[in-house]
Amino acid sequence: MDHLAPILIQVLNGLQYGLLLFLVASGLTLIFGIMGVINLAHGSFYMIGAYFAWSLASYFGNLLTAIVVGIVLSVLLGLALERLLIRHFYGRDHLYQVLLTYGLILIFEQLRSLIWGDEVQGVKVPELFNHSIALTDTLSYPVYRLVISAACVAIALGLHWLIRHTRLGMMIRAGAHNREMTEAMGINVRMLFAVVFSLGVALAALAGMLAAPVSSVYPNMGSQVLIICFVVVVIGGIGSVKGALVGALLIGLADTFGQVYLPQLAGMVVYLLMAAVLVFRPEGLFRKT
Amino acid sequence: MAQANTRTLTIVFMVALVGLALFPLTGSVFYQQLLTKVMILSIFAMSLDLLIGYTGLVSLGHAAFFGLAGYALALIQPKYDPMSIFITLPAALAICAVFALITGALVLRTRGIYFIMVTLAFAQMVYFVFHDTALGGGSDGLYLNNKPLVGWGEVKLLDLDNRTTLYYLVLVLMVVIYLLLRRVLDSRFGRALQGIRVNEHRMRAIGFPVMRYQLGVYVLAGVLAGLAGYLSAAQFGFVNPEIISWHQSGAVMMMVILGGMGTLSGSIIGAFVFVLLEEFFKDDTIFGVLARHWQLLMGIIIVGVACFLPRGLVGLAGGHRSTADAMPDKRDD
Numbered sequence: 048m049d050h051l052a053p054i055l056i057q058v059l060n061g062l063q064y065g066l067l068l069f070l071v072a073s074g075l076t077l078i079f080g081i082m083g084v085i086n087l088a089h090g091s092f093y094m095i096g097a098y099f100a101w102s103l104a105s106y107f108g109n110l111l112t113a114i115v116v117g118i119v120l121s122v123l124l125g126l127a128l129e130r131l132l133i134r135h136f137y138g139r140d141h142l143y144q145v146l147l148t149y150g151l152i153l154i155f156e157q158l159r160s161l162i163w164g165d166e167v168q169g170v171k172v173p174e175l176f177n178h179s180i181a182l183t184d185t186l187s188y189p190v191y192r193l194v195i196s197a198a199c200v201a202i203a204l205g206l207h208w209l210i211r212h213t214r215l216g217m218m219i220r221a222g223a224h225n226r227e228m229t230e231a232m233g234i235n236v237r238m239l240f241a242v243v244f245s246l247g248v249a250l251a252a253l254a255g256m257l258a259a260p261v262s263s264v265y266p267n268m269g270s271q272v273l274i275i276c277f278v279v280v281v282i283g284g285i286g287s288v289k290g291a292l293v294g295a296l297l298i299g300l301a302d303t304f305g306q307v308y309l310p311q312l313a314g315m316v317v318y319l320l321m322a323a324v325l326v327f328r329p330e331g332l333f334r335k336t
Numbered sequence: 337m338a339q340a341n342t343r344t345l346t347i348v349f350m351v352a353l354v355g356l357a358l359f360p361l362t363g364s365v366f367y368q369q370l371l372t373k374v375m376i377l378s379i380f381a382m383s384l385d386l387l388i389g390y391t392g393l394v395s396l397g398h399a400a401f402f403g404l405a406g407y408a409l410a411l412i413q414p415k416y417d418p419m420s421i422f423i424t425l426p427a428a429l430a431i432c433a434v435f436a437l438i439t440g441a442l443v444l445r446t447r448g449i450y451f452i453m454v455t456l457a458f459a460q461m462v463y464f465v466f467h468d469t470a471l472g473g474g475s476d477g478l479y480l481n482n483k484p485l486v487g488w489g490e491v492k493l494l495d496l497d498n499r500t501t502l503y504y505l506v507l508v509l510m511v512v513i514y515l516l517l518r519r520v521l522d523s524r525f526g527r528a529l530q531g532i533r534v535n536e537h538r539m540r541a542i543g544f545p546v547m548r549y550q551l552g553v554y555v556l557a558g559v560l561a562g563l564a565g566y567l568s569a570a571q572f573g574f575v576n577p578e579i580i581s582w583h584q585s586g587a588v589m590m591m592v593i594l595g596g597m598g599t600l601s602g603s604i605i606g607a608f609v610f611v612l613l614e615e616f617f618k619d620d621t622i623f624g625v626l627a628r629h630w631q632l633l634m635g636i637i638i639v640g641v642a643c644f645l646p647r648g649l650v651g652l653a654g655g656h657r658s659t660a661d662a663m664p665d666k667r668d669d
Contacts (some may be wrong), residue, residue, distance in 0.1 A: 153635030314464035
């Protein structure tokens, strides 16, 4: 059992990383699948979440309160952005959405720099979870990481319930399949889009908040996450939350094992995986939910 | 009306060209170097316009070719002696062509949003190769001890160490490439590309081998971007992974759209305006503390262009119709 323990640790790490990626990627894929908007700034929301966690945790003294307040702030941010900017880009060619959201990335990065500075910051793991659980008599695993994974799984289940078993979910699915018809049926698609966008923003920010104690809070964290999420979505299939989950777990595990066993090539593993999927299934593994 | 405007624009360009040709006489070293940089970036922008404006392929990873060629020059050239441009340039361009062929074959299997994401991802892959491995000196980059030798062995035709010579070489190349691309775009190949942009399915139905055309323009665009990257490395004598970053890809895309996509001249204008804006925003005598955060102002301009200026500056002037006019309103995804 002893020689399996290191592998088990990597598996747990890979799953945890993958689940966090899933949170961010699900938002990205929902926003595109339902609203038809490609959002390059999605990584910035992850970063903003992490910085919220850091500054609010310092202010309130504990991470949990910070996360709750952070979620509220993220939803407000999402609503404001959608209202002011994103709304005008529905139906426009993706090129302009790319341009708009690229501009937003620059703006967010600099605002972050002005408000919170450029230093790398740390967030303390909440006391409740700040210990390790023993896997074998020599190796143990941090409880907080398990908490992250559990939280992500809970959210994934919540998303599934939302999309499959609620009225709102039904409207979301309808809007994704046929926007005009949905509107013709009397459903307020405008409101729906605002909700979906804010949900996406909140998911990404939450992922950042959860990850903060583990990955630190630093300037470029948004860009790194974004590109990986793009790969996740390409592999999983645009608009499919299930695909985002499968893709994210695949990438999470591949990247983690790659870092351990092929450190030189670690960065490339993810892209090679994507290239492989492109060869066989250019549309991704799953269709739109 | 449109004809008169086109003629006006042509006259404006002729004047600008003459101005550019005479500029070194002013003796300003800083601006001469800046203009060299701008002209190199115009070549880069024109190559991307081929993809975005004419063929409708929105590539967010174009910086990969720019960087590949630059690194190729830095790696192929021996440490202490300059090497003939007639060896290093074709080699660098060949590397770009091969990379374009291989990634193009994969990337062109996708459309729309997938294409955008996948081109970005491949560029990131190249970025990581140079950033994380020792191949290209890691995040520090590489220095070029010598400029490429325009000549062979003992025979030196042009001395690229001379700033002005480099300036004129770049100016001539920019004009030549512009004229060449104009020719290509007016040819059957170019018209087919535009047809593909407007309605790919119909072109395929008529019998055009769409994939072959797209791959062809992808390779052409990659090679031209490589030329720009090569010249840039030659100018600055330095390459580092940042030239492959997606900020570079985003910036060149902005140049194309700002100028007016689907009009080659728009790419040149876009490159000029973009770089001048950047220099303007970085000026701390005007912006003080904000100058350090010039990207904030640039980001605002980019958002502004996306919202209000889809046809770019050329579109504003009422010049050649930018292909943004022909953008189908409804996407078919």
